[in-house]
Amino acid sequence: MSNEALFQIAEDWFKSKKWESFEFQRQTWDAYLNGKSGLLNAPTGSGKTYALWIPCVLEFLKHHELHDIKPEVQILWITPLRALTKDIRSAMQSFCDDLDLRWKVGLRTGDTTTSERQKQKKEAPQALVITPESLHVLLSQGDYPNYLKNVKSIIVDEWHELIGTKRGVATELAISRLKKLSQGKLKIWGISATIGNLPQAKRVLLGEDLYRVSVSIKSEIEKKIEVTSIMPDEVEKFPWSGYLGVKLIDKVLPIIKESNTTLLFTNTRSQTELWYQAILKEAPELAGIIAMHHGSMDQHIRSWVEDALHAGKLKLVVCTSSLDLGVDFRPVDSVIQIGGPKGVSRFQQRAGRSGHGPGEVSRIYFVPTHSLELIEGAALRTAIKNGKFEQRKPLEKSLDVLVQYLVTLSVSGGFRPLEILEEIKQTYSFRLLTGEEWNWALEFITTGGSTLGEYDEFSRVYNDDGIYKIINSRAAQRHKLSIGTIVGDPAMSVKFITGGHLGTVEESFVSRLNPGDTFWFAGQNLEFIRIKDLTVLVKKSKRKSGLTPSWGGGRLPLSSLLSDLIRSKLQLAINGDFSDPELEKIKPILDLQSKMSMIPDKDSLLIEKVETEHGYHLFFFTFEGMFVHEVLAGLIAYRMSKLQKITFSISMNDYGFELLSDQEIAIEEGLELDLFTEENIYQDINESINMTEMAQRKFRDVATIAGLIFQGYPGKNIKARHLQASSGILYKAFQEYDEHNLLLKQSMEEVMTLQLDQSRFMEAIRRINKQKIILKETEKPTPFAFPILVDMIKRERLSSEDVTDRILKMQMQLERSVGDD
Structure with missing residues (x-):
């Protein structure tokens, strides 16, 4: 059957749905049927799934009769979130059913039951929607080469969510193995809605061999997104974080009531719980049609919420990033974002959950948690209008992931080192792997390295005449239970x-x-x-009060792109341009900031010096985000302590940081001695924030992924303090007896590159060294300084008086004193 005839089948199906195909879809069909691999970039809700699923089916019809079906996996559709799988599977199965093609589309995630996995093993589906972790579990099965040998295509959905993570590295490794199984006949495609470095993203996914002959397809469809900031009636001249969000609930409720279905996104699971409670308290009539969705809730509850969303039974779902990606909930017509999302791509993804169909308008409402955050609302609208999105930097040489992968292959029948080395060096992550690093990895999985060689527990793999394998069933079982790269607190x-x-x-x-x-x-x-x-x-419980759980990893770093846009918006205000409604709203705050101190322009660094009842404060306004400020504050505090004997308390937010002491701070002398110099900077950082301690904490994750630490059997997890003790013992043993251990080196590098964002930090230092540093001594904390000051008060809880009441009292006192002036 010709390609034209195949395309007609697809077009007829589209017409039966009263849809029209788009040019990017037809381009993708054509490229796929001509044997190409590539990357598809198209906005959310434009039909990306059909752009790549339809040619998978058409290729089969090109060479087979409609009912010539064999129980073999031909398509692997990799997705980063389990929440996506049901929706994707439904769309894929629907197309097959409508063509009377008896293909089965299966699901394989951590939620898939044992009985369902056994069914898939006995009679393989033709397509398998799968997560990266579940794909590696498949690779740990002894019969995986036979089970996956007929895979013709791998489609990686939402690739921008995987690149730059260890899950992305694991995906690269799995693809390298399947390429070899297919003997060069495998097609690889990525789907991405938002990413700033598309060419590099394609190269990482496809590998060097396919990248050179691949295609890039970009949709010309312009996704219409309406961004509306929810404005307070009045702005506090001294705003503080966390207060304003819930205060605006009266403006949030009408949006919910006027919409068919609303998704309300928060940045953390704790905030999700708090907002759910607050909304029910203010609008009890929503009981029964409001739900919650986050990653720590039971899978059955989450599935019920997703099904109810599809069916249009829910008015509101309060959620986290667990519903960020590609799920098509057509009843959703409004999205609300609580607080700054800290990244343009994340905000755009969430906006795309509404108006999910082609040509529909996505509507998102931005609710600030403090008045200054309205600047982010203006910045986000500008970024989306201009199509600016963050880049995702790929990881390289994640040796803990490599070690886990090698043990996975050992469990499933073994591997020959030279063959596997050739495969993995085709990946972007390990293309620069040295012979020394490779030999270390082999020694590590066979003996545990020079330090652990005497302990049988770490000698998991043995060399059987050139084939590295595991025959100990207990070791094999423990490894299968540990597959994955997401490590959180127990x-x-x-x-x-x-x-x-x-x-x-x-x-x-x-x-x-x-x-x-x-x-x-x-x-x-x-x-x-x-x-x-x-x-x-x-x-x-019938009580009205109670604690709210907190989960690790809740903080989100402010992206470099959003930092730049915030500075640009402040520059507009300096120039008298208040055309953004958000800037117009906070003009009283900006005017007061100018009166009491100044608004720093893009070429200036503002430092404010003030004395209060709490002590002597220095406020630095660099607008680089919490993660950079954490390192920068520690560095400046350390360098100041070398000039004078002094102790600091440190607070920060995304816009700046504070140094507080009980004695006057000699900042003038520090600036004269070049406080921000790059000279000895890494040594000073190491001294200021205890890099060794941070690396030891990071080592626990690295060691867990590498298989040195077993987190326990299902229902019998090992307690956190035991895991931390085990990792601490191993870390100190390596430090003393194997200081060149590559997992130690990796832990330190990850602290620098991932946790401290070394490249971003150095960009900030170099920017500061080009700026004019302006020191202002103020009589009282300014509007820019007040939110950082509040953060210190909230943390220290210096009195039995309710913290919120204390802050409100301070706020009113400052506003009165400024008014009197």
């Missing part, structure tokens, strides 16, 4: 004492609870009864 299952799981909370939170304490989780107030078999047993 979680404990939350279960009603009468039965029924709600999800998981972190052990560190549970350790603070006493029997009878209440906490909010999954939208319910729960009373803690006891812990049994590492399960938190609870019952419903």
